[in-house]
Amino acid sequence: xxxxxxxxxxxxxxxxxxxxxxxxxxxxxxxxxxxxxxxxxxxxxxxxxxxxxxxxxxxxxxxxxxxxxxxxxxxxxxxxxxxxxxxxxxxxxxxxxxxxxxxxxxxxxxxxxxxxxxxxxxxxxxxxxxxxxxxxxxxxxxxxxxxxxxxxxxxxxxxxxxxxxxxxxxxxxxxxxxxxxxxxxxxxxxxxxxxxxxxxxxxxxxxxxxxxxxxxxxxxxxxxxxxxxxxxxxxx
Amino acid sequence: xxxxxxxxxxxxxxxxxxxxxxxxxxxxxxxxxxxxxxxxxxxxxxxxxxxxxxxxxxxxxxxxxxxxxxxxxxxxxxxxxxxxxxxxxxxxxxxxxxxxxxxxxxxxxxxxxxxxxxxxxxxxxxxxxxxxxxxxxxxxxxxxxxxxxxxxxxxxxxxxxxxxxxxxxxxxxxxxxxxxxxxxxxxxxxxxxxxxxxxxxxxxxxxxxxxxxxxxxxxxxxxxxxxxxxxxxxxxxxxxxxxxxxxxxxxxxxxxxxxxxxxxxxxxxxxxxxxxxxxxxxxxxxxxxxxxxx
Numbered sequence: 001x002x003x004x005x006x007x008x009x010x011x012x013x014x015x016x017x018x019x020x021x022x023x024x025x026x027x028x029x030x031x032x033x034x035x036x037x038x039x040x041x042x043x044x045x046x047x048x049x050x051x052x053x054x055x056x057x058x059x060x061x062x063x064x065x066x067x068x069x070x071x072x073x074x075x076x077x078x079x080x081x082x083x084x085x086x087x088x089x090x091x092x093x094x095x096x097x098x099x100x101x102x103x104x105x106x107x108x109x110x111x112x113x114x115x116x117x118x119x120x121x122x123x124x125x126x127x128x129x130x131x132x133x134x135x136x137x138x139x140x141x142x143x144x145x146x147x148x149x150x151x152x153x154x155x156x157x158x159x160x161x162x163x164x165x166x167x168x169x170x171x172x173x174x175x176x177x178x179x180x181x182x183x184x185x186x187x188x189x190x191x192x193x194x195x196x197x198x199x200x201x202x203x204x205x206x207x208x209x210x211x212x213x214x215x216x217x218x219x220x221x222x223x224x225x226x227x228x229x230x231x232x233x234x235x236x
Numbered sequence: 237x238x239x240x241x242x243x244x245x246x247x248x249x250x251x252x253x254x255x256x257x258x259x260x261x262x263x264x265x266x267x268x269x270x271x272x273x274x275x276x277x278x279x280x281x282x283x284x285x286x287x288x289x290x291x292x293x294x295x296x297x298x299x300x301x302x303x304x305x306x307x308x309x310x311x312x313x314x315x316x317x318x319x320x321x322x323x324x325x326x327x328x329x330x331x332x333x334x335x336x337x338x339x340x341x342x343x344x345x346x347x348x349x350x351x352x353x354x355x356x357x358x359x360x361x362x363x364x365x366x367x368x369x370x371x372x373x374x375x376x377x378x379x380x381x382x383x384x385x386x387x388x389x390x391x392x393x394x395x396x397x398x399x400x401x402x403x404x405x406x407x408x409x410x411x412x413x414x415x416x417x418x419x420x421x422x423x424x425x426x427x428x429x430x431x432x433x434x435x436x437x438x439x440x441x442x443x444x445x446x447x448x449x450x451x452x453x454x455x456x457x458x459x460x461x462x463x464x465x466x467x468x469x470x471x472x473x474x475x476x477x478x479x480x481x482x483x484x485x486x487x488x489x490x491x492x493x494x495x496x497x498x499x500x501x502x503x504x505x506x507x508x509x510x511x512x513x514x515x516x517x518x519x520x521x522x523x524x525x526x527x528x529x530x
Binding site for chain 1: 401404405407408411412414415416417418419420421422423
């Protein structure tokens, strides 16, 4: 098991955001967390990333507990996040953003190779490498945020709403990229509001409702489930 | 005409000192949105360390300067660690009041330990006067030295911030602390480095002002600290080029006013200038419009 959450409780002050989440991610999988706004999807990712710490419960990565680690220690273990809303450093150049993704790496040659690989995957980033990230379109910024996360060479990639605010064509593209990254050996935990697309690309999924896991199963099972269809896939 | 030129030249030394202090204000503000009111007192610490290094330890000025920078950097890091870091997520006003408190501690602690009397800062260098334009414009090698050291420090700083991995991390943390943490940047260490660099620059200003006025005292940081704060706001707080521009602008304006019969109004003019610029450009000359994060 690559990642395991066991009865994780997280609160913001007096408000409980996660009320005992347990989930697992196996090596090589794409696992998706779907659910309505405020269900606790982002909170789950931010807790794994070390931005938040659980009130109780355990998070294990490759068997070692990580729930008390700081964000930079979590990155050092091989978990990187593509945050919600992209969060690129708008005043810095595209290339500087990518190099920040590799902040902890000391293998200069390897970083240069991965930089070339990101540019090959996203040619538009190469064209705009000297431009400040703030001048990119929403779709390009999402590519940058994904490329930046890949620069850390993560074992596990956490993605928070990568399709948010993108046009349908770009949404297709983003999910295709997710599939490719996974096919090349990176495990992915994907948070999405676009449940339809997320379940198409994922192997397994969890449905979150107000801080609890309401439903879990293989992606195909969830897609077929009456409960998921009516609540998250717009009926039909 | 040459009289005005002469005042501008005179203003460059003072402007260098304001600019060096303003850089620390603006860097710290840029990264944690705190006006570090203790910053002027760190400049005093730098001046005293160099003073004792030269007088008691008979070091040469260059070594004394390095020692002063190191001591000031350490002081800045220590202040951040003890006084500001615990308040990082507290309301801004709490940190601001703490900064004022730290400033009082350094000033009164300085009076207690260093004695309140001014001391004569040793000046081992024999400066010369250079006469230009048929003798009507006088330039001291000391002015050249002060401006030269300042510009060298600025170039080093710009290189550090723009071209190094730590400088990149600093800009990232300043822009979005949480996103930087998600990239694996050690936010606490990056903030500590920012305090260290800003404080070291203040120490350089402290040593230069010691050479310039030949006189240091425990409260010497008070007024220049305020002026440098004005310079930083004038240029656009959070902006490094803004602090440089603001510092020199303020220095030159003070010298120009100082050369007229209104010389007693020097400080009033600087503050009036601040108010005027903020009325027209609230973000300062080179400041961007403040982007509030959601």
